[in-house]
Amino acid sequence: MSGTVRLLTCDEVRELAGGFVLGALEADEADAVRAHLAGCADPHAEIADLASGLPALWETVPIVEPSAALRSRLLAAAAADLPASQERTTTPLRTAGRERTTTPLRMATPTTDPANVRPFVRPPRRRMTLGWVAGLAAVLAIALLGAWNVVLQGQVGTLRTEQDSVAAVIHAGGIAGSVTAMLTAPEASGPYGPTGLAAVTRTGTLVLAMRDLRPTTGAQVYQAWVILPGSAPVPTGSFGVGDAGVGSIPSASAPVGPGAVVAITLEPGPGATTPTLPILSSGTTATPVN
């Protein structure tokens, strides 16, 4: 945040309320509104009033599941700073310390770093050694079952994700004025190259579903490009791919025009402005035939 925050009057805050609710103010304006609200006797109910329509926007969002790996990453990161979080002493929501003895047995995925788990597997000090060994065995067994469960969840999640992304393309392609494309790999890459479906709506939203892609590693991403005849390729969203080989772009801003080509490349990282050849899969958009 900047050091100097503009002072606003209540009327100015009311005028900025819509943009503030939408997150569409310039950074200094948003800072100024926050500063005003923090010190103003007027509760500025108009802001909450305007915000009460936001749930309608949330419900227009296509539902997509995150990867199963995200849970593991989050819990590992949270466990890693647990000692710090346990030092919190004055939180309004804090409850009795008894709850802090919750064991890690609900963790579906064992963290790779034993240090991350340590705060949770502390047994009661009076427990006998035999009991400790049995407890450790139980933790290991549960961890193994948990890992297996994660694998199964991942497979089901992949199927659902692919189904959802294809459904999203079909939905977008069915909107009046949309164009669609079947993406196929160049012949040189053989019969098993990546393929996909894309739709670009009249107002320039690309929706894409791909399969048979090689998993990305490191910062790699698959980048979609929309190429209008005679124009430079425009980057229109990117995605990573796991072992399942599927990937999608649920919504990205794309240029609109006749004969647009949708193409996929593999880039070393996000934010590419020119494609790294070769093109792995591409297709020319056309109005769907009814």
Add this chain to the structure above:
Amino acid sequence: MEPTALPRVPTESVSGPADDADRAVLARVASGDLAALEELYDRYRTMAYSLALRITADPAAAEDVVQDAFLGVWRNVARYAEGRGSVRTWFLSIVHHRAIDAIRRRRPVTELPDPEAGPSPAALRLPDVWSEVAGRLDAVAIRRAMTSLTDVQREAIELGYFGGLTQVEIAERTGAPLGTVKSRVRLGLLALRDALSAEVLPDSPARSQRAGGAA
């Protein structure tokens, strides 16, 4: 502008448990209970990720946003104040801010201020419409709410809320004067509010208080 999304209603996000249950989970998160964080994650991962993905259009970036948002809650749960709206609204506002921040950094534009920093703005004191809505709104009702907007209102709101554009940028993009964009945003939000209120609270006293004036 046509709807850019499939209006589907996920069981998890709409007919989820009451906000009291959310607050109970949050209290356990505050006590450093990792299992509670996992429970919170199970409740909101789908909605959070879907929102982040809608905004970033990049699965890797969306996962980073979701992870940061949950870690933000884990580390700063004290910033949630009871009586200032539902946990869901609070959490999704964090996800939204972080996702917008991510795409603005990508463009790049100046960073959005950390929504969790400093005192909670009144924006987080949202009425608990969502829990009222939970389980009652279906896809048809959502469509009705969205179709209550004019095309230009919907365009302005989607460019701002999902596209991360500021009102100034929306004006540049659409060629409309800034004042007109502000008016479209305000009237669009009011229309959504009215559509939801009509659905949820047909006799809400708030409806009679509404000033009809444009910004």
